[in-house]
Amino acid sequence: GAFERENRHLGESIAAIRGGKLIAGLLARNPEAEMAGFRGVRRLPEMPHAGHLAPVLAQHEFQEAFKNFRDLQFLQRNLQQWEESLGVFGDMLANRRKAYAERLPQVRAKAQQTDLAALQQRRDALATELTQAEAAADGAAFASPKQRALQARLDSVRATLKALGADPDVATAPERLRLAAGAMTWDLAQQYPLRLWEAKKALVATGQQIDQARQRDAELAQAQRDEPARFDALAARSVELDQRIQTLRPQVTALAREQQGQLQEIAVAELTRQQERLAVYATQARFAVAQLYDRATLTVEAGNAARP
Numbered sequence: 001g002a003f004e005r006e007n008r009h010l011g012e013s014i015a016a017i018r019g020g021k022l023i024a025g026l027l028a029r030n031p032e033a034e035m036a037g038f039r040g041v042r043r044l045p046e047m048p049h050a051g052h053l054a055p056v057l058a059q060h061e062f063q064e065a066f067k068n069f070r071d072l073q074f075l076q077r078n079l080q081q082w083e084e085s086l087g088v089f090g091d092m093l094a095n096r097r098k099a100y101a102e103r104l105p106q107v108r109a110k111a112q113q114t115d116l117a118a119l120q121q122r123r124d125a126l127a128t129e130l131t132q133a134e135a136a137a138d139g140a141a142f143a144s145p146k147q148r149a150l151q152a153r154l155d156s157v158r159a160t161l162k163a164l165g166a167d168p169d170v171a172t173a174p175e176r177l178r179l180a181a182g183a184m185t186w187d188l189a190q191q192y193p194l195r196l197w198e199a200k201k202a203l204v205a206t207g208q209q210i211d212q213a214r215q216r217d218a219e220l221a222q223a224q225r226d227e228p229a230r231f232d233a234l235a236a237r238s239v240e241l242d243q244r245i246q247t248l249r250p251q252v253t254a255l256a257r258e259q260q261g262q263l264q265e266i267a268v269a270e271l272t273r274q275q276e277r278l279a280v281y282a283t284q285a286r287f288a289v290a291q292l293y294d295r296a297t298l299t300v301e302a303g304n305a306a307r308p
Helices: 002-018 021-029 050-057 060-112 116-136 145-164 173-306
Strands: none
Touching (some): 002 021, 002 050, 002 173, 021 060, 021 173, 050 060, 050 173, 060 173, 145 173
């Protein structure tokens, strides 16, 4: 009776294994985050009779097959994640393409509002004036707005005195005018070296800024030509990867299903061998019981024959 009960329990375990409970339970109770990171089965799954699994899980064949199955599961998750990531990437690419198509023409139009050619001409004219002023050591060329206004007043006073001629009421005015003009000339001469250096520095900075603006405009024009092709290349690459994933996912799923079937067959084969041994033991037990009955019968018959 014990053998027959155990045989029924083995049948229940085999049915549970064929139903996928063994593999699902092993995966749930022994998670593995990485491929080829198998650390063995540490926790038995919940099964009708988990004790039957000990000899199954101890087999090297089952361990290797389960490791391969788990790697296939990892590949399935990885492909799914890539498929989702490619979808997000496609949305990002579409948004970038749209924003680029809308904003770049506006940026170029705004940049082209600045007449770089006119600015370059103005800069070259200032460079010529600076060269001439430096050659002539003309401090007045670098006068500040306040000094220019004062110089204009001096010129106006000079013209007025010239128109008055030898008027005794303004006899001292020419001398004061001369002193004021001398002071102005002295200030301009004192400030000339510093202002010349500052003017040269500003002229160099202006040229650099014009060059940078021209380079940025050229880069924008180049981007307007190249970026659409780059977007198209990225979109084509995304489509290609998605097609590869769509091809690989069914293959990996089929391999995982096949591997799961092999795992279940390994386990079922081991439990079937246990059933076969139980069948042998039960047959032996029946023969033993029959022999006991026979001996008991012979003993009874012998006792009856010995009675008078």
